Amino acid sequence: MSSGGNTTTVYGGDEISAIILDPGSYNTRIGYAGDDFPKVTTSSFYGQVGNGKRIFGEDINVPRENCEIKPILKDSIIxxxxxxxxxxxxYFEDTLKVDYKDQPVLITxxxxxxxxxxQKLIETFYETFDxxxxxxxxxxxCISFQQGRPNCLVVDLGHDTVSVTPVIDGICLIKNSMRTNYGGRFLNDExxxxxxxxxxxxxxxxxxxxxxxxxxxxxxxxxxTVKKTIPTTTESFNKFQQQRIWHEFKETALEVPERKLNSTNPQQALSIKEFYSQDSQKRLFEFPTGQSITLGLERFQFAESIFDPKIYKFSDENIAKAYPPNNGEIKISSHYNEYRPLKRIRKPESNQSTPAPGEGDDSSEKIRGLSHLITHTLSTIDIDLRASxxxxxxxxxxxxLIPQLIERLYNELSNSNPGLKIxxxxxxxxxxxxNQAWIGGSVLASLGTxxxxxxxKHEYNEAGADRILNQRFR
Known part of the structure; x- marks a missing residue:
């Protein structure tokens, strides 16, 4: 790959075989630009045995003595x-056989x-992998590229976090974005x-x-009956294996109710709970021991906490302390100017009906659910961009992927934003x-332009980290 300044030559992604790395809190994805899906999808946890050796991938699920399971990332940050x-x-060397000298890497x-x-991320990759x-x-x-929508609102419901980010012309509006920790791990802990x-x-x-x-x-x-020949495992290994049970529980049993379970009308709230407690709404979940439990209203209450995190009250105070009240506001110091739309003369008879920031979105509350996060974000976006x-x-x-979540979200957003076509x-x-973020990175890196x-690395050393980060990596 040439490092010169000739930008007239157009290379396709299949000619340079760029590597796409998408590190996530639960899974990390690695593959080649231009592919439809990543070659490697691996756990963002690792096992460390007594001699200091690290174990990755499915091998971390094999019981071993003195093997501690540890996370590599938290909130998608290493x-x-x-x-x-x-x-x-x-994975670069043993699985993908990467040639560092000829292949670039795109990191989400x-x-x-x-x-x-x-700065540390870039320096580490230049020095370690070259x-x-x-x-x-x-x-x-990347997600906006995957969908082919340069102007959009990306709502990412991940394992550690739920984030809402406006993207305009491919640039993220960080000051208008929101993030909470009421994601997949929150449901697992419930x-x-x-x-x-x-x-x-x-x-x-x-x-x-x-x-x-x-x-x-x-x-x-x-x-x-329990196996007698298994080695004595560590507490972290057992906790990690139990987390897989909660993860399966979440994927198979949960369903979002069509209506809010927390109604202000006592009679209506009672009828809603009776409806979701009917036999037709019940499901069985089987544990690895062969014992099953019947779930009725509970499986809807867990899913409801995505929209109303206050609905579930933790019995374990230690778990409750891990989720302090969060209204989604992000405080981050940005060293560059974000996208600024062209100012237009606004007509005084504007009929926009989206609540202004701080109105109609439960802003007085310290906790915002998914619908409130999105509504608040929409209300902070420039009025000329809001409809788009x-x-x-x-x-x-x-x-x-939890059933009925998209339908419920559409209904709530339509009711909260009557002046917008949701x-x-x-x-x-x-x-x-x-895999949307990884696929978007694959699309992006495979473009000839x-x-x-x-x-x-030469350009990085010549221009300096500050200039590269502020002007090139937007």
Whole structure:
């Protein structure tokens, strides 16, 4: 790959074989630009055995003595740099056989990354891997490219966070964006708290421990036997395996109710709860022990907490402390000017009916659910862009796959914003929806005109980190 200044030559993504790296809090995705899906989708956790060796991928689910399971990222930001480097090197060299000298890398990043983190990320990649070129792309920008919508509102329901980001001409409006921690991990902790506080008769054991089991339904006790030959595992390993149970619970049992469960009218609230407690609404969830529990209203209450995080009250105070009240506002220092729309003369008889910031969106509350986050974000966007953005709301992330979530969100947004034509875009293919940021990066890096966007190590050293980050990686 040439590092010269000749930008007249157009290269396609298949000619340079760029690498796309999409680090997420739950999964990390790696693959080639131009592909439809990543070659590697691996856990963003790793196992560390007693001799210091690190284990990645599905191997971390194999029980071993003295093997600690640790996270690599939190809120999509790398927290364990040594483990991250080892993991990326493992997949770059052993799986993808990357030729660093001839292949550039595009790395997706969340909108809330600070300047020191971005500097460390770039320096680490240049020094450790010596890629031919590098580019940092905001995840919402990649998602907008994947959908082919330069002006949109990206609603990302991830594992650690839920974020709402306006994207205008491919540039993220960070000052108008919002983020909360009421995402997939929040739902997992609700399920864990519910099961553990309900009854000690509910046996929760990881799959690797079970030798035989007999199907039973709670309140009947679980009937199973445990393997005797398994090694003595660590507490972190057992917790990680239990998290997989809560994750499966969330994916298979939850469903968003059509109407709010917390109605201000007591009689209406009672009728709603009675409706969702009917036998036709009940589902069974089977634990690895073979014991099943019947879920009626509870499975709707868990899903309802996406829209109203206050609806579930934690029994375990330690879990409750992990989720302090959050209204979604992001405080981040930005060193560059964001997109500024052309100022137009506004007519005094404007009929926009979206509530102004601080009105009609429960802004007095310290906690904002999904609909309130989106409504508040729309109200802060320039009035000339608001209609275009409201017409292109992209819903993505694994949590968005919960049944009936899109329908409920559309109804609430339409009621909250009567002056706007709301249109939601959610990809029907579940694999595509959870990989949207990676796919967008693949589309972006495979464009022939993107060749001039790569930044080489020589250019980085010559121009300096500040200039590259502020002017090139927007």
């Amino acid at each position: 927290t364990d740099w040594d483990a991250a480097i080892d993991q990326y090197k493992y 990043e969340p909108i809330w990354t600070e300047l020191p983190y971005r 890629f031919a070129g590098l580019y940092l792309a905001k995840a919402p920008t 399920i864990k708290d519910f099961v553990k506080s309900r009854d000690p008769k509910i046996a929760v054991e990881p799959t690797y421990k079970i030798k035989t089991k007999t199907p039973t339904v709670y309140p009947d006790p679980a009937e199973y 953005v409201a017409h292109n709301i992209i819903v993505t992330g694994g949590v968005s 249109r939601l875009h959610a990809v029907g293919n579940s694999s595509e929806r959870v 993107f060749h001039q966007m790569w930044v080489t």
